[in-house]
Every structure is written in structure tokens, then in C-alpha cells.
Amino acid sequence: MNKIENKFNESVYSFVTESGLQVYLVHRPGFKRSSAVYGTPFGALNLKQVVDGKSVEHKSGVAHFLEHKLFEDETKDVLSQFADIGANANAFTSYDQTMYYFGHNGSIEEPLRLLIQFVSKFSVTADSVEKEKGIIVEELKMYEQMPDMRLLMETYRNIFHTYPFIYDIAGTEESVRSTTLEDLRQAYELNYSDQRMCLVVVSPEEPEVLETIIREECLSHPLKDVTIENVFEDEPNTVANAYREIEDIVEQPKMSLAYKFPYEGQDRLKDEFIIRMILEMNFSEMCDDYQAWLDAGIISNGYGYDIDLRDGMGVLFFMNEGDKPQEFEALIDGIMNNLVLDEVMFNQLLKRYYGEMIMALAKFDDLAITIARAHFDGVNYFDYLEMVKNLKFEDLEACLKYFEKKDKTFLLMKNAE
CATH class of the missing domain: 3.30.830.10 (Metalloenzyme, LuxS/M16 peptidase-like)
Structure with missing residues (x-):
């Protein structure tokens, strides 16, 4: 042992x-x-x-x-x-x-x-x-x-x-x-x-x-x-459908906007962590305009986002609900084409994320599952924690290049009348 x-x-x-x-x-x-x-x-x-x-x-x-x-x-x-x-x-x-x-x-x-x-x-x-x-x-x-x-x-x-x-x-x-x-x-x-x-x-x-x-x-x-x-079949870097509408029983329309892009990075877990920080800087409550987006009804309580990186490709997801799908798409598109990196925000986010991860070590059940997941991802979880602790602001710039060649899809879920 x-x-x-x-x-x-x-x-x-x-x-x-x-x-x-x-x-x-x-x-x-x-x-x-x-x-x-x-x-x-x-x-x-x-x-x-x-x-x-x-x-x-x-x-x-x-x-x-x-x-x-x-x-x-x-x-x-x-x-x-x-x-x-x-x-x-x-x-x-x-x-x-x-x-x-x-x-x-x-x-x-x-x-x-x-x-x-x-x-x-x-x-x-x-x-x-x-x-x-x-x-x-x-x-x-x-x-x-x-x-x-x-x-x-x-x-x-x-x-x-x-x-x-x-x-x-x-x-x-x-x-x-x-x-x-x-x-x-x-x-x-x-x-x-x-x-x-x-x-x-x-x-x-x-x-x-x-x-x-x-x-x-x-x-x-x-x-x-x-x-x-x-093994997986070759997956194109283009989306399967650029736009589609579906119906369901919903009080308000629901929608998703997703970007698919080629990904050839060598450290998937590190890149996912960094991209989540970039998303927080540009799309979360940390943004000066966030309250204005809410007040204008462009985003709602159903708004959220995430990143998933796979061998050869990555996907950014944005979910929302409301009656302004065009405005929502335009807002996200505009920010995606002009992503901002802020060092003050970076330091705040790093302290918050790292602190949350350290506190999570006290949760027995979650810790066991987290260590197992890290093993299957090919890393020692405690090395991953150390990687997070040692991130530098300069690391963020390298991840922006992944979004240079992205394809977009929009899905609108309307109420079934």
C-alpha cells in the first residue's frame, strides 16, 4: 500500500x-x-x-x-x-x-x-x-x-x-x-x-x-x-440543425443556444475549469449589465450555461426561458464575439472556487465519488486541486482560441396550443 x-x-x-x-x-x-x-x-x-x-x-x-x-x-x-x-x-x-x-x-x-x-x-x-x-x-x-x-x-x-x-x-x-x-x-x-x-x-x-x-x-x-x-464515429464540427422549433406544455417559451467547436487541447479538465471562469466573467451576476438583462426580460431565473469538452470537440450551452428569444440570441452572440478577461474577477473566482473545493473535502459521500471520477479522467484529484490553486491569469488567454471556429444552433420550445 x-x-x-x-x-x-x-x-x-x-x-x-x-x-x-x-x-x-x-x-x-x-x-x-x-x-x-x-x-x-x-x-x-x-x-x-x-x-x-x-x-x-x-x-x-x-x-x-x-x-x-x-x-x-x-x-x-x-x-x-x-x-x-x-x-x-x-x-x-x-x-x-x-x-x-x-x-x-x-x-x-x-x-x-x-x-x-x-x-x-x-x-x-x-x-x-x-x-x-x-x-x-x-x-x-x-x-x-x-x-x-x-x-x-x-x-x-x-x-x-x-x-x-x-x-x-x-x-x-x-x-x-x-x-x-x-x-x-x-x-x-x-x-x-x-x-x-x-x-x-x-x-x-x-x-x-x-x-x-x-x-x-x-x-x-x-x-x-x-x-x-x-470508439466513436467521426463527429463533424458543424451542428446537426442550425435552428429548430418544438412544442411542449410550458408557461413560457424555453430556449437553448449552443456553440460547437473543434477542440485539440491537451488538458481537458484544466481547460474546462478555465472556460467556466471565462463564462462567469462574461455571463454571470458578476457582469455590470446582468441586472439590466433581467430587468429587460432578456434572461430569467431559468437562465444558465455550461461547457463540455470531448476528444476533438467542445460545446458551450446556454439555456433560458422567456418571450424574447431573438434578443437572447443577440445578447449571447454579441458577448461570445467579444469575450472579456478581467484579472480582478479572475482572482475573486479562483478564491471562491478553490475555497468551495476545499470545503467539499469534508463531504464523505461526495468526496468518494469525486476521487473515483478523477481516476477515470486520468488524474489524481488532489493533484487537480493543486492545479486549480496554481492557475495564473495568463492561462485564460490560451483558451479563447478554441472559440474562433464555432458553429451555432438555436432551439425554441413553444407552448403546445
Whole structure:
């Protein structure tokens, strides 16, 4: 077991089991709370994989479907088993990962063993797969009836031609109804081997005790010597639709404006952080004209923005609601073409963000998930914190070049009369 040196007075250790599982332990003596997350870098985007040179395709939504089914057990529902020992357990599937986790205010051994055991066992039956389909289809229909969720999905379909963001994380009704037991088994066997996964534990328990428990539970896990690569079809730098109108039941029109641009940066996480700072400088309450935008009804409480960088491309999103879509588009366009960098704002934002990240270290459950996500992104989370701390104002200028060649799409959601 190795100690991970950091400048945040955190006792962090790591080791790899004989089965290839990467483990991180954060020792928090004096606390009662423990949390753990067991995750895989298999999410809704990973529909095509190359396994030892052989191409494998998955149905959209299979990662989410698999997450649902792993909580089943031959004798008793896994969530009930966690509840019986006083632990709160759950899971989520994102576009990039699937995470299983628990929090517990007592001895960690029993819930930790249960977490490793149930995620490491595929005991799904064909009958249970058929029963689950109706549940997931109803979940999809529920999301489709939520205007904000639909606005986001339709925005993705405006932006992307083939990139899997065009599918809901849960898939489509067609893909769900056609999913078979063998589809789930194939996805599980490829993506739930310890060499691809990560386990993070935040606990007052001694690291040596945790290491013993984890190594014991992983003894029966096979070491698989396979190479798996996620692949995507070539996605154009142009948007799929420049303008589109849709209808839904909304009190006020909703809208999205998005910019798609080529991205060839070498440090995606750093660039995303910097671009969020640039967005704050130009589009947030920090701007002198922000209140005037509100007073004029150009933006509303439904206004927001975000950035997502991927290999080869990036997307900026702006969401809003109101009855002035043309004015909103003109406002955002004008600012995007004249982005301002302000050193005073930079220093304020850096102190705020860094302070929030340091305070977040005290949140056991969130910290475990954050460390796991950072691992799958190829970084040590504490190194990422240090990177944020050491950012310089001059770093911002380099990111402006990404927006020089951008394509735009606008989506307007009107009330269905």
C-alpha cells in the first residue's frame, strides 16, 4: 500500500489488488461516517468498443439497464440488505460512468463486503430482464414529460449528428424493449472486471484493516488480460440543425443556444475549469449589465450555461426561458464575439472556487465519488486541486482560441396550443 502525498493534510493511500482493482483509501480518524464507491468507466456514451481488436456494439441504454439489474439478488433485494445493516446505498449511470455507493455511520466492514460482492456478481435472469423493460420505458416517458429534460435532449440532437449524446442515458423505448439477457451479460463481462474498475473508501477505519477486507473479497475475482477501447464515429464540427422549433406544455417559451467547436487541447479538465471562469466573467451576476438583462426580460431565473469538452470537440450551452428569444440570441452572440478577461474577477473566482473545493473535502459521500471520477479522467484529484490553486491569469488567454471556429444552433420550445 502506497501513501499519496498531498498538500491538504489528507491521509490518502492506494493499492492494486491481485485482480487488478485500483483502490483509494482516505483515512478520517475520529469520525463515525464511512462511505465507499465502486465504479466502472462504462456509461451511456460507450456504445462501441474494440476488445482485443474485435469490434463490439451495445444497445443505447444498456449501461443504465445493467445498473438496475445488479441490485437484484436471488434471495433479497440488495438495497434492503444495505438497509438492514443501517447503510444507505444507491447507484447512478452517467454518460461516462456507472457508480455504486453507500454511506454508513457505523462499522464499515459489512456494507463494504456487501458492496464488493453484489457489484462483482451477475445473477440476472431472462425473466427479470423482461419485467424491467416496462419500468425503464415508463422512466423514459416520465423524462419526456419534463420540459427541461426534453429541452436538453433536443438540444443535443440539434448539436450532434451521431455522437451518443443524442440518446437518453436510459436509451430509447426501442433499444430498451430489444435488450436481452445476453446484451447485459456481454456489457457486464467486458466492463465490470476489476482491471477497469475503481474502489474508493473514505472512513475512520484503519487503512490496513480496509486493505485486508478488500483483498479478501477480491481473491475470487479473475484477472482478465484484455484490452478494451471505447470508439466513436467521426463527429463533424458543424451542428446537426442550425435552428429548430418544438412544442411542449410550458408557461413560457424555453430556449437553448449552443456553440460547437473543434477542440485539440491537451488538458481537458484544466481547460474546462478555465472556460467556466471565462463564462462567469462574461455571463454571470458578476457582469455590470446582468441586472439590466433581467430587468429587460432578456434572461430569467431559468437562465444558465455550461461547457463540455470531448476528444476533438467542445460545446458551450446556454439555456433560458422567456418571450424574447431573438434578443437572447443577440445578447449571447454579441458577448461570445467579444469575450472579456478581467484579472480582478479572475482572482475573486479562483478564491471562491478553490475555497468551495476545499470545503467539499469534508463531504464523505461526495468526496468518494469525486476521487473515483478523477481516476477515470486520468488524474489524481488532489493533484487537480493543486492545479486549480496554481492557475495564473495568463492561462485564460490560451483558451479563447478554441472559440474562433464555432458553429451555432438555436432551439425554441413553444407552448403546445
